[in-house]
Amino acid sequence: MQIKDLGEFGVIDLLTRMVIDWRAGSGNSQSFSFNLTVDNGDDTAAWSPGPSGTGRVNELFTTDTMVEGVHFTRETTPWLDLGWKSLASNISDVASMGGLPTYALVTLGLPSETEVSDLESLYKGMLQISNDYGLAIVGGDMVRSPVVFITVALTGVMRGQPMVRTGARPGDLVAVTGHLGSSGGGLKLMLERTSEAGEAADFLRESHRRPRPAVAVGQSLVESGITTAMDVSDGMADDLSKLCRASGVSGKIFTDRLPVHPFLRDWFPEGCVDLALGGGEDYVLLFTGPPAKVNHVVASLSGGAAVVGEISVGTPGQITVVDALGNEVAASNRGWDHFGPAQD
Incomplete structure (x- = not known):
């Protein structure tokens, strides 16, 4: 058996079981x-340095990688925006727990022919989003690589209990905090209509290249008593599936309730629903x-923000x-799977 036979989430399940089953207690902590x-x-791990209770501080830790030719191309993502986006995915993980980002370690894999000016643009994008969201880059590593890759490890902090994926119950509603499909629409636009200009085209490209993680919204969800959430990174349908799987339930999504931005609907009237369900990288919160x-x-x-579905027994x-x-249809293979079969 090869990992492509398991798919990304089967591989994650396998490794998670190994890590937990082979762990020798709590260790040095x-x-x-x-x-x-x-x-x-x-979306992140979390630990608390003090006794349990609603007022305790939780420290968060997450990591994510972007690889050239897998997550981005230089034709669709300039170096400046690549720097922004490489941190945005990690910030969004912290946001989904209800936390604030604090410190980042950045590992770069670069071909030796990389222009110094491109490296400077990459870090300028990282520093722009770092300053916007109140975090600091405090170190990292660098290796030579045949393709560009960026791995970010990010810490965060929050007061109280993080929102998690395991609390959905039958009868709950499913909601999102913002528009779906705009990032996927931006990528589709750049791949198919590279010379398009105008407000709508600029909006869609910006949605893909410079997503804005919902940190303040995540904090407001915690303050409102929401306990179950995650971010939409791999696609609405796949991410809801992950949340439902963790909670031991099934779910429904109603397409006529999906919050699709007018610009996306105008550009892709026939494909906007599929983009909303499976486009990914929207980095809004699902709760x-x-x-x-x-x-x-x-x-x-x-x-x-909209209510888009419901949780059920199943x-x-x-x-x-x-x-x-x-009409009902099973949502399958709509989102991103690193090891799954190629999708059209």
Whole structure:
């Protein structure tokens, strides 16, 4: 058997089981009274340096990698925007837990022919988003590589218990904090219509190249009593599937409720729903909770926040997409899977 037979999330499940089953206790953290509060399988790990309680501080830790030819090309993502985006994905993980980003370590893999001016542009993009979101780059590593890759390890902090993927319950509503599909639309636009100009085209390109993680919104969800959330990075349908699988439930998405930006609908009237379901890299937050609470929270948010589905009893991780006429179809292979079969 090869890892392509398991798919990315099967590989993650395999390694998570190994890590937990082979772990020899809590290790050195006991000496400093650190308590692991979120283990493998969520957007970040979390631990607390003090006793349990709603007022305790939780420290967060996450990492993500971008590889040339897999996550980006130089034709669609300039160096400046690549720097921004390489940190944005990690910041979004921290946002999904309800935290603030603090310190980053950056590992670069670069061909030796890389122009110094390109490297400077890359770091300028990193520093721009770092300053916008209040974090600091404090170190890293560098290696020679046949293609460009960037790995960021990011810490974060929050007061109280992080939001996690494991708390969805049958009867909960599913909501998102912003528009879906704009990043995928931007990529599609750049690949198919490279010379397009205008406000709508600029918006879609910017959505793909310079996503804005929902840090403040994540904090507001925690303050509102939301306990279950994650970010939309691999596509709405796949990410809801991950959340439902972690919670042991299934879910439905109603396509006529998906918050699609008018610019995306104008450019891709036939494909905007598929982009909203599977485009990925939107970095809005997906959350669940009791109907009254979710409706109240959505009403307090702006920028495309919407209730888009519901949680139900069923096969863990199974997602059903329901169209405007009530037709149902299983949502499968819509989002990003590193080791899964190639998608058209």
